[in-house]
Amino acid sequence: MAPRIAVLGCGYWGSNHIRTLKKLDALYAVSDANRARAEGFAAEEDCLAIAPEDVLQRDDVDAIVMALPPQFHAAFAIRAVEAGKDVLVEKPIALTVADAERAVAAARQHGRIFMVGHVLRFHPAFEKLKALIDNGELGEVKYIHSHRLGLGKFHTENDALWDLAPHDLSMILAITGQPPVEVRGEGAAILDNLSDFAHLHMRFANGIRSHLFTSRLNPYRERRLTVVGTKAMAVFDDVESWERKLAVYRHAVWQDSGQWAFTANEPAYVEIVNGAMPLTRELQHFIDCIETRQDPRTSGEEAIMVLRILTAGSVIHD
Template sequence: MPRIGVVGCGYWGTNHIRTLSGLGALAAVSDHHPGRADAKGREFDVAAPSFSALLADPDIDAVVLALPPHEHAAAALEVIAAGKHLLIEKPIALTVPEARQVVTRAEAAGIIAMTGHVLRFHPAFEKLLEIVADGTLGPLRYIHSHRVGLGKFHAENDALWDIAPHDLSLILALTGENPVSVRGEGAAILEPLSDFAHLHLEFPGGIKSHVFTSRLNPYRERRLTVIGEKAMATFDDMAPAEEKLALYRHRLWQEDGGWQSQMVDPEFLPLADGMPLTRELEHFIDCIRTGTPPRTPVSEGLAVIEILAKGTVRHA
């Protein structure tokens, strides 16, 4: 079992700590605030060294970075320089040059370097990928995502950078392509940074997509919709477990010079068991053990950053 250290003991870092401890892979925790790291170390019975001491420890095989996004790139370069395998939370950087440097250094070092796009490991999304691959939906034509809610206002990130990486990683996996066209729209209500953001994407194969994000919305929605020529599907992360992935076989046909439709009830598809974060960390551990390239490499994190940079709207 690889010995893994977690850097960052905030909300999401604590989830990593708890999950890795349950998997028997947690070796150390670290944080800018030593008192917070000490508390987590005592709670999970592991060491709580400084970041530099953790990197210098030859018994640490890998590092999970769960820091504020503006600290990710610099910390990742230190992890890579220390020769440790790396899982870095999204976004992996706040500029394209920084993200590209992380990718280049990781490739040169020959380490496992993975982006924390946790929804790629959600059983509902894995099943969605399966029915796309087997032709159930037919050729894809359109994908749209809505990820909206209230709160989580960050001084460094607007709604686009904070929220959209989740859905962009899913869309990139579904299309298997990088977009040829990216157009962004945004609205700043409370701060100069956008509280609402809308991305329009076009892909080489003809698929079109849009992503809508908001942190100033009166209700929560976490829904990805995929439109194919034969059927449609939705991945609704707010739905009950047994209804998260719905398949719609609505009928469409031409008659009397126009399009006709017939709606049918959705089919809720059975899903595998397991929490997305557990499945993600199990995958990271397996990649370290076997040398298999990760499903969500840092190059995918770079592709997401490139889309975000093109779609960012600047406000005065």
């Protein structure tokens, strides 16, 4: 029998989980502190509406997707795994490393799946980029930079770094295969005391350098991850159309008589099969993990690493 999954939190992103799980025939219930909102989704998607305090204890609920304000994630996740539920927790899974560690340790202690909503790890273009890197198509990776810019959303608890950077940090960690040994951050708070712009600079033990720029007060959208290797460079641009989302630049740089020379080539666009959307692929992976008990691709341990980087990079606010 397919796992019976409840969505806890029926806000903007929770509603996406609700509709996607319905399409996967895995939506069993919805839950929200706003009872009317939960009942509206229940009527729309033909499922149960259960109060938040009850959904954690229901024997007919196998797993819970949590899309709550992040300050509530850790406490609810701990209670859920203690009640025998597998969980997928949206990012960030907590606002402190200590809370995240407690939640992940509780899941491990009770033998429950703990997956994190780093949805871009399931994007076909990123999966293809990762395959190119693993196959040596780019040579040795030397530098990674990401830009995630746009206007809004504005949160009372999360600044631009904590709200926008986890997706890119998850992708960067997947490429580097290790945590950074040095993190330097700076932010600019324009509207209130939370940063609206943030930069992270990272150095890894294997020699890779990385830079990340996020903004929620930018006039245009940018969703770009660039990887620079010794053989080629690649750009994953999620704003572009599917046929242009992943570009490989086979530029060449060399020394000639003591002087640097280079050739710049036009990008070669990598074919991406436009199949299921990343959220569909992520939730299908969660279902597979529930059924097979395999470790999720986006684990709690990875989320803890992301939180450590966010914490280290949040020390400066201009």
